[in-house]
Amino acid sequence: MQEEILKEVTVKTPSKIVLLVIDGVGGIPVEGRTELEAAHRPNLDRLASEGICGLTDPVYPGITPGSGPGHLALFGYDPLRYEIGRGVLEALGIGMELAPGEVVARANFATLDQEGLVLDRRAGRIPTERNEELCRRLQREIQEVEGVRVEIRPGREHRFVVKFSGEGLDDRIADTDPQKEGLPPRPPSALAPEAERTAKAVEAFLQRAHQVLNGEEPANGVLMRGFSRLPDIPSMEELFKLTPACIASYPMYRGLAKLVGMEVLEVGETIAEEFAALKRHFQDFDFFYLHVKKTDSFGEDGNFSAKVQVIEEVDRHIPQLLELEPEVIVVTADHSTPSALKGHSWHPNPFLLRSPYERRDDVDRFTEAACARGALGRFRAVEAMTMMLAAALKMKKFGA
């Protein structure tokens, strides 16, 4: 959908939309039932029977999305058009602040042999505490290279993030990770003339880092990849005239929400705290993105029954959501995470939309199979935003 048209047809109104994302909720059957089918979910079923249902393809049929594209689509942004670089996503994932123009990359601690060839790309997956210690040391020794500021932040095990700040930086830099043991690290070559200066700064950083880590064992090397910058993305306010808020406890989702201009609310770790934050801030915003993480985490672990329990926990909180009486409630996911597959998958997401201005269908259960028979049919997740806006009466007529 063209941005000019969206800006033209959307209107600011007091009506409220709650988008509840149960991360990775969809599954495939294990002994005949998916996690949703196995869960006791009277309140989600009530929403389904009062609303209209369907299935969404997060990006494109058959495509398994990462969290970035899966969420961008739900926020109304075509994930094939707006790509979020790996470095940026990693930075968001550890809660690092990013400003336009800054270049960021994922980095690994690695083991190099005496000839400088890569012996182990992950330095034996050193413990996170060791990683934190080494990052502190690197940051102490390296604050600037070639007039470019450097910020270093540890992740888990061998992973960390490096951010470069300064004038005229460019992210078109080749990965230095050779992806195979037995090869030397590659140079951080500029992939466009405009990136020459950045490439020199990265090269200087790597030289200094290798000096600092000299003699260190096993983490005596650094490999970098996924150089990227914040994408140039219009805000939800600009496109949809929304005043949106994010209720999510994990940094990556908070970072994704910030990317599209949501206000990120302070919230604790639990689902109960997330619903409490929704109630507390309900008067202050007109769009709420509430993210439940643990369905995805337990799906990734292959833990069917723990995923079922999280669904049941969400279900118990639905009456609190109904008490707030938002005009539009949507319950869906950014992608499926079947515990049978122990990872994200391409399977379409169950989707329900409840609004006094929307039709109903005869779906009375919130499961994959029931939603597949819903009146919304199967559609692209990116189309959900205009449907939510319409059902909240936040859209004018297009054309005369």
Next chain:
Amino acid sequence: MQEEILKEVTVKTPSKIVLLVIDGVGGIPVEGRTELEAAHRPNLDRLASEGICGLTDPVYPGITPGSGPGHLALFGYDPLRYEIGRGVLEALGIGMELAPGEVVARANFATLDQEGLVLDRRAGRIPTERNEELCRRLQREIQEVEGVRVEIRPGREHRFVVKFSGEGLDDRIADTDPQKEGLPPRPPSALAPEAERTAKAVEAFLQRAHQVLNGEEPANGVLMRGFSRLPDIPSMEELFKLTPACIASYPMYRGLAKLVGMEVLEVGETIAEEFAALKRHFQDFDFFYLHVKKTDSFGEDGNFSAKVQVIEEVDRHIPQLLELEPEVIVVTADHSTPSALKGHSWHPNPFLLRSPYERRDDVDRFTEAACARGALGRFRAVEAMTMMLAAALKMKKFGA
């Protein structure tokens, strides 16, 4: 769908297609039933049970279309690609002829105060008769400005249309309507260098018009907006090899049909007269667009039962349509107009297609909910044209 491909695969055959558009027929439930569900519609149900059904999004999910985009899509033109300007649509709506290159704008009679500020953008909604009188006077006094011919035609109340004809005109002219009272009218500025000459002509027209209206009360001013030209749009003959006819009693729909090269048939005001015209001309064309207006009008009025009665009236004429034995019958709408919302809406349109060469599904009622379970699923209205052509065996194989 690319035009080159369409031109390549369509073939001329004697088979006939009837596209029956029941304007705004879809609704949302009022006391549990939509207008279609409440109507007695044995013949529409028969068509549904003999055909294959689905739901269409006129433009894009959640987008509420005006009549222009809604119809263009049904005629096989992507409404996000072919936009019809406001001035053009207003001109079509009052039955004004338009030639390529002519520039047309909507105009209001307005009230200006002594300093020339807008006191009332609509001149107190003067009666249509007064409007007609003032338009006659303006036309008598102003036939040409700066070598550009001027044609003035009254609409309803304070609204009229001004058409500029001549060489090298351009529609990139800013609105002069300031959209707010208390401000002066804006100048008709050129928004591109190529529009300078047109801007001068419009300015001269406005000066002359204000001289003519001087001392008039309350309509002593003119505000203009929506400068536009006929879009550059290939004909249905060119794209689809059809010889199409339009059966519609309202000027706007007749104008839209002419825009895509349909022959507009003379027809009376009633549904009976429309079906009689179809019978009379059935041998002369291979595609018929038959438009029923009053479902939309009563939907806009919020008159549920009157809308139901129009549906029943259409239903009673279906046997006449069947007697003609067209190969393809499609019944659908350009958009929904739920009487509960008193206006156009985004809700998908029920759609049925009946052809001896098409599959059937088990839908046996022509309602929104029944069509939602149809074998065609939910699709974009622009895709209906190639489906109709295919079901009339008017399409060759694409690729070897």
